Amino acid sequence: MSTETSPWEEHFGSRENQSRAAQLGMWIFLGSEVLLFTNLFVGYAVYRYYYPEVFAKASKHLAADWATVQTLLLVTSSLFVALAVHYIRHGRQFLTALVLLVAMGMGVGFLGIKGWEYWKHWTEGALPGEFYRLEDLPVQGGSLFFTLYFLLTGLHAIHMLVALGLLGWLVFGAVAGKYTAEYHIPVEVGGLYWHLVDVFWLFIYPLLYLVE
Amino acid sequence: MTQDSGAVNELFRRILFLPEQASTISTDVDFLHYVIITTTMGVATLIFGTAAYFLIRFRRRSETDVTPKVVGTLGWEVLFVGLPLTTFLVWFFIGYHDFIRMQTPPPDAMDVYVVGKQWMWKFTHPEGPNSIGVLRVPVGRPVRLLLTSQDVIHSFYVPAFRIKQDVLPGAYTQTWFQVTKPGSYRVMCAEYCGLKHSEMWAEVVALSEEDYESWMKEQRRGLVSRRDATPSAPEREAPHLPAFWAVRYDAQEPHGQLMYAERGTLAERGERVAAEKGCLKCHTVDGTAHIGPTWVDLYLRRERLTNGETVVADEAYLNESMMKPQVRIVEGFEPVMPSYLGQLEAAEVAALVEYIKTLRSARLETIRSEGPVYEPVGGK
Amino acid sequence: MNPSAGSSQPAITYLNHETTVKSWLLTRDHKRIGVMFLVLVILALLLGGVFAMVLRIELLTPGPTIISPMTYNRMFTLHGVTMVWLFMIPAIPSAFGNFVLPIMLGAKDVAFPRLNLASVYIYVVGSALTLFGMLWSGADTGWTFYTPYSTTSPTAVTPILLGVFVIGFSTIITGLNFITTVHTLRAPGMHWSRIPLFVWALYGTSVIQVVATPVLGMVLALVALERVLGVGIFDPSRGGDPVLFQHMFWFYSHPAVYIMVLPAMGVITEVVCAFSRKNIFGYRMIAASTFGIAFVGFFSWGHHMFVSGQSTFGSGIFGVLSMLVAIFTAIKIFNWVATMYGGSIDLRVPLLYVLGFIFLLMFGGMTGVAVATTSLDVHWHDTYFIVAHFHYIMVGAVLMAFLAALHYWWPKMFGRVYPERWSFLGAITIIFGFIVTFLPQFLLGNLGMPRRYYQYPQEMQWLHVLSTAGASLLAFGFGLIAVYLLWSLRYGPVSAPNPWGSRGYEWFSGSPPAPHNFTEAPRFEREVHDYTVPEAPRVY
Numbered sequence A: 001m002s003t004e005t006s007p008w009e010e011h012f013g014s015r016e017n018q019s020r021a022a023q024l025g026m027w028i029f030l031g032s033e034v035l036l037f038t039n040l041f042v043g044y045a046v047y048r049y050y051y052p053e054v055f056a057k058a059s060k061h062l063a064a065d066w067a068t069v070q071t072l073l074l075v076t077s078s079l080f081v082a083l084a085v086h087y088i089r090h091g092r093q094f095l096t097a098l099v100l101l102v103a104m105g106m107g108v109g110f111l112g113i114k115g116w117e118y119w120k121h122w123t124e125g126a127l128p129g130e131f132y133r134l135e136d137l138p139v140q141g142g143s144l145f146f147t148l149y150f151l152l153t154g155l156h157a158i159h160m161l162v163a164l165g166l167l168g169w170l171v172f173g174a175v176a177g178k179y180t181a182e183y184h185i186p187v188e189v190g191g192l193y194w195h196l197v198d199v200f201w202l203f204i205y206p207l208l209y210l211v212e
Numbered sequence B: 001m002t003q004d005s006g007a008v009n010e011l012f013r014r015i016l017f018l019p020e021q022a023s024t025i026s027t028d029v030d031f032l033h034y035v036i037i038t039t040t041m042g043v044a045t046l047i048f049g050t051a052a053y054f055l056i057r058f059r060r061r062s063e064t065d066v067t068p069k070v071v072g073t074l075g076w077e078v079l080f081v082g083l084p085l086t087t088f089l090v091w092f093f094i095g096y097h098d099f100i101r102m103q104t105p106p107p108d109a110m111d112v113y114v115v116g117k118q119w120m121w122k123f124t125h126p127e128g129p130n131s132i133g134v135l136r137v138p139v140g141r142p143v144r145l146l147l148t149s150q151d152v153i154h155s156f157y158v159p160a161f162r163i164k165q166d167v168l169p170g171a172y173t174q175t176w177f178q179v180t181k182p183g184s185y186r187v188m189c190a191e192y193c194g195l196k197h198s199e200m201w202a203e204v205v206a207l208s209e210e211d212y213e214s215w216m217k218e219q220r221r222g223l224v225s226r227r228d229a230t231p232s233a234p235e236r237e238a239p240h241l242p243a244f245w246a247v248r249y250d251a252q253e254p255h256g257q258l259m260y261a262e263r264g265t266l267a268e269r270g271e272r273v274a275a276e277k278g279c280l281k282c283h284t285v286d287g288t289a290h291i292g293p294t295w296v297d298l299y300l301r302r303e304r305l306t307n308g309e310t311v312v313a314d315e316a317y318l319n320e321s322m323m324k325p326q327v328r329i330v331e332g333f334e335p336v337m338p339s340y341l342g343q344l345e346a347a348e349v350a351a352l353v354e355y356i357k358t359l360r361s362a363r364l365e366t367i368r369s370e371g372p373v374y375e376p377v378g379g380k
Numbered sequence C: 001m002n003p004s005a006g007s008s009q010p011a012i013t014y015l016n017h018e019t020t021v022k023s024w025l026l027t028r029d030h031k032r033i034g035v036m037f038l039v040l041v042i043l044a045l046l047l048g049g050v051f052a053m054v055l056r057i058e059l060l061t062p063g064p065t066i067i068s069p070m071t072y073n074r075m076f077t078l079h080g081v082t083m084v085w086l087f088m089i090p091a092i093p094s095a096f097g098n099f100v101l102p103i104m105l106g107a108k109d110v111a112f113p114r115l116n117l118a119s120v121y122i123y124v125v126g127s128a129l130t131l132f133g134m135l136w137s138g139a140d141t142g143w144t145f146y147t148p149y150s151t152t153s154p155t156a157v158t159p160i161l162l163g164v165f166v167i168g169f170s171t172i173i174t175g176l177n178f179i180t181t182v183h184t185l186r187a188p189g190m191h192w193s194r195i196p197l198f199v200w201a202l203y204g205t206s207v208i209q210v211v212a213t214p215v216l217g218m219v220l221a222l223v224a225l226e227r228v229l230g231v232g233i234f235d236p237s238r239g240g241d242p243v244l245f246q247h248m249f250w251f252y253s254h255p256a257v258y259i260m261v262l263p264a265m266g267v268i269t270e271v272v273c274a275f276s277r278k279n280i281f282g283y284r285m286i287a288a289s290t291f292g293i294a295f296v297g298f299f300s301w302g303h304h305m306f307v308s309g310q311s312t313f314g315s316g317i318f319g320v321l322s323m324l325v326a327i328f329t330a331i332k333i334f335n336w337v338a339t340m341y342g343g344s345i346d347l348r349v350p351l352l353y354v355l356g357f358i359f360l361l362m363f364g365g366m367t368g369v370a371v372a373t374t375s376l377d378v379h380w381h382d383t384y385f386i387v388a389h390f391h392y393i394m395v396g397a398v399l400m401a402f403l404a405a406l407h408y409w410w411p412k413m414f415g416r417v418y419p420e421r422w423s424f425l426g427a428i429t430i431i432f433g434f435i436v437t438f439l440p441q442f443l444l445g446n447l448g449m450p451r452r453y454y455q456y457p458q459e460m461q462w463l464h465v466l467s468t469a470g471a472s473l474l475a476f477g478f479g480l481i482a483v484y485l486l487w488s489l490r491y492g493p494v495s496a497p498n499p500w501g502s503r504g505y506e507w508f509s510g511s512p513p514a515p516h517n518f519t520e521a522p523r524f525e526r527e528v529h530d531y532t533v534p535e536a537p538r539v540y
Helices: A015-050 A052-059 A064-089 A093-124 A139-175 A185-209 B002-015 B026-057 B074-103 B209-220 B233-237 B266-276 B315-323 B346-358 C021-025 C030-058 C069-104 C113-136 C157-184 C197-229 C242-276 C283-297 C312-340 C349-372 C374-380 C384-414 C420-447 C458-491
Strands: B110-117 B120-124 B130-132 B134-138 B143-149 B154-158 B163-167 B173-177 B183-189 B201-207 B302-304 B310-312
Touching (some): A015 A139, A015 C197, A064 A093, B026 B074, B026 C374, B074 C312, B074 C374, B110 B346, B120 B134, B143 B163, B163 B173, C030 C384, C069 C157, C069 C242, C157 C197, C242 C349, C312 C374
Parallel strands (some): B134 B201
Antiparallel strands (some): B302 B310
């Protein structure tokens, strides 16, 4: 983070130390984020153990091929974010902004597909809890699967939105010339966050879409 | 010797304000209680006394006192860890041994179904009589309670028996006790369940074996058409003030279930429920396989499941199969059974289970009620 | 010898270098943030205390006394919510930790001062949401929010859940800040083996905060979602398992006990050393046991559920692990007492609170061992025995440490000295009040008095009356402390920079400290609490 005058804060002692602190802080935050998802993963494990067959059938209601496209989009976007960090280390602000924009575009594409999927679920009634209207699967287990589906993907989508905002802010900063080869802590830290959101998806994708 | 230990027991019980000991396990639990509390309080006093002694012995004498650097040696630290650790683990294993006993009903226990509901307890005997707020049991026989709730979580607590068991909606839990002396014992709800949580009381009336038998006979002579079981002979002769809240159930709150207006035993009722609810469309009672497994000899049968595991069809599994049929399906059958959660009242479930229990081919007639919902590791 | 030791306060301190309201509200100074938290948590303590007094007065008679059952149910819920999340969890880390930790490390501030300021406002927003819920209709679920009652209760549970959820972020930020600060901002010469034990305690606490709080946030969010949208994740009629909620809840809320207790133990370690004028007996053991508690604390949540119908085997494992917590605690107690050996002990008010702490922690902890013994817990579960047990630990011990810290660091924070005699009277009233309040509750639990009961059997009344009498004494004690501390802020004698002659690192700065803690870079040449030489540390 930067102040109005200089991005270097005096109380860290040295610039390396500030960078180290920012990275460490982000890692701790990421660890904390992982645990935010644990409840849902635990809930998933428990209920899948209770209702294995229902879960397998419910999974068939999801668009697994589109989810594969989503996965590819996210993985590629992570690559571009990594490139952004590489470019800014060499002080190439314009290229940084460009690749970040590409990554953002992929993120928006991901959310677009997600939104379309939600719309499909809405029309067929594959909704959580009280709103569950699917005929071919029992309420017991079936509604739980879609509760967990919406909670997991919804929480992930919220994280995507936050991460997109973060990238947008980085693009803005890169264009404004705030980041240089020396000072690029926000790009590194923001990139880490993007990767984390990406990794969450890599867990959610097989759990929800590839149930056998 | 026993006289002495009885007096010691009584002394400690009074010092610690414990309620009377009216079940077989209560004295064992209390003995460990005495040992742990006495030892820990003694040691705590000792440690605190040491601190107080240091406080005086090493009081500051001048403002410029200098103290030596004292650092703990490994020996001290091992002592600090080892001594309490050993003691605690010994206590733990004695306690755990008792705990397993408390969790494992003896095979010859008689069953009573308990339904918790905001804010009352209902008891149903398999033989028929049922009552609200009063559970009548014989002294000297183990009684297993199969508990379930109609709404939120409750907890069945009898201080004099030192037992407590949470009562869950949509599932059966169990506990057991064996009363040692006739009398009336207070039951309270121990898990917060809303507005009148503190009024959700009942009582256990422990009758001598003869009184219990004659009471049961009386109930089966057609008096069950009443709304509730009638009091037993000792209760009529010496009318004590019943557990004050147990008789104050809110008349405006309908108790929901019509079961107490039914005749006959629980198993007979289960037969009717099975016909009314359409169970017999898929399950047979003559041993032939149909859409669902047959009910004959089903109780305590070991079944292979579709996921390769096996399960013993005890009360818990039968209940689960009605409430969550998709969870564990017996091999060879399709997951087509609908859930009866909300369709069957808890008491009807109990009736069905009792009915299934009666469906035995001759070969299995000798097998007795057994078996814990939660079998401790290492078997019984 | 050091010429500045014993002289008056530094001319410019963090309190007087800027005095506008704005300079406080937008401050990034960890000390001011600590003071702001101190004010906030004391307000929360006051609120929770008022709820407690209402409860105790209601329980004077077996039947209705002053409030209806509905109000009573709300009161104990709000008492729990306020005390746990608004007071105890932030109390020591956010108030005293924020103030002291950077100074102890020789740093100018915490790693992320802006986030630190944000944590204050997040706490305020969360508390406001909670208060809004309380004023709207108040929840009646108990602070544990057990499903399915919490998802069906007609009261305003949702805003309170959201308030607690928001406060969680404040907790996480504080933890994140502390860990990063300890890793990156130690002064030159501050080796890992020299870090004061209060900092180690805060470090362990921070790890729990960062790891466990999101789990709680999510589970509370799930309950809120179930109430608002009916997602049905714990609803048995949709195949959900209400007991799963308990597992998730206690996975956080058991470690949460150590979020409260570990910093308290850290305070005690500092105070014992300072007033015994001795180094700690087993530095490594105390630090290691801190992490032992933090670690084992994550794997003992099931001891809240011995009668919930979980597997007997599971209860056994959770029981044994709970015993280990007692072992780690015992290590600390032995080390504190052993530290006093060979010392030069000055019985001042903070040390008096330490003795109160050791007393309450020891008796509370020993009953914990009894409760972890599965067979005994069946009788005690959800009775007043448990209530008394956790009040001994959480309220007794944590509050003792809070008051010890308040009295020990009062001159450090505000540069004033409070009246000694009054403070002794306050301490004795508080300790005595506690014992009178909660000892009868152990006996009530033995008698079989379930918790959260509005009405109770006649024969238990005299114990309740005794308990209420103790609570009144406590209230009086708090009032007394508030009066003399507020008095001392304005009229108290000006304190020396190091009034206790302590060799804790935080006393290397002035009292109150300069805006950036030190006027020149401090050098930590001796180990913390080294009293082998007569010179007091220099004030930098």
